[in-house]
Amino acid sequence: MNTFFYRNSLGVVVIGCILMAATLNCRAQGHNDTVTPVFLTSTDSIGKAVGKADSIEVVSTVGKEALSTAYADSVRLVDNIHRNMAAWHPDPQRALWMALVLPGAGQIYNRKYWKLPIIYGGFMGCLYAMNWNNMMYKDYSQAYLDIMDDDPNTASYNKFLHLGKKIDSSNEERYKRIFKSRKDRYRRWRDMSFFCMLGVYALSVIDAYVDAELSEFDISKDLxxxxxxxxxxxxxxxxxxxxxxxxxxxxxxxxx
Structure with a gap:
């Protein structure tokens, strides 16, 4: 029991001494006009903070000036490109010769790229029609030759007959006329496809020349x-x- 009382009394005395020392320290500091926390009274840390803020502001200002300069240069470059494109006019003779050598080259020279699908689409369509009509012309020509001869082994015309149909003496003349007319028809369509392809080529040449010739024509809205x-x-x-x-x-x- 005495030991317990002695230990508790000693602890109370130690705590009391600590509280008294803290009170005296606070009174000693109370004579100052202001009490500033230690982490705010460090002049070195304040100076570092101010210097860091100034450097950030300088870097931000330099970055803004560099961005504004780069933007102005890009705008000036785009304006110069547009001005040069507006002042450029194609040479009609050069456009004509380029269109004659290669279909569509005149349109590329005139910078009318949207016309290329039309021109090459016309060429592809005419080539397809010419190939198809030529194939049908050859088939019907062979069928007509086979039906006109007397050889029973040559009967390529059977592939054009409907199911169950046969050629005999009663309908042979009618099928001869049919094969002949279809042979002539596909031959005519094949030739027409070829001339249509020549027409597309001529139109591409004329378009390239006229477009280059009228490039300096005044098309302003002052009408x-x-x-x-x-x-x-x-x-x-x-x-x-x-x-x-x-x-x-x-x-x-x-x-x-």
Whole structure:
């Protein structure tokens, strides 16, 4: 029991000494006008913080100036490109020769790229039609030759007959006329496809030349028709005097 009381008393005394020392320390510091926390009174840390803020502001300012300069340079470059493209005009003779050598080259030279699918689509369509009609022409020509001869082993015309149909003496003449007409028809369509392809080629050449020739043609929106009253004299000149010898009318002027 005494040991327990002694230990507790000793602890109370130690705690009391610590509290007294802290009180004296606070009174000693109380004579100062202001009490500033230790982490705010360090001049070195304040200086470092201010220097860091200044450096961040300088870097931010330099970055903004560099971005603005780069943006201005890019805008100036784009404007120069647009100005050069607007001032460029194709040479009609060069466009003509390029279109003659290679279909579509004149349109590429004139920078009308959207016309290329039309031109090459026309060529591909004409080539396909010419190949198909030529194949059908050969098949019907062979069938016509086989039906005209007397050899029973040559009967390629059977592939054109419907199921269950046969050629005999009763309908042989009719099938001869059918095969002949279809042979002539596909031959005519084959030749027409070839001439259509030549027409597409000629149109591509003409388009390239005319487009280059009209590249400097004024197509501004200043198209106006002006109608105003006019007083004309006997000799045809406008006049506001001598009204008695003048005639009245309308003066039309077209600007294009």
């Amino acid at each position: 106006s028709l002006r109608v105003e009253p006019a007083v004309m004299t006997v000799d045809g000149r406008k006049s506001v005097t001598n009204i008695g010898a003048a005639s009245f009318g309308l003066n039309c002027s077209l600007r294009f």
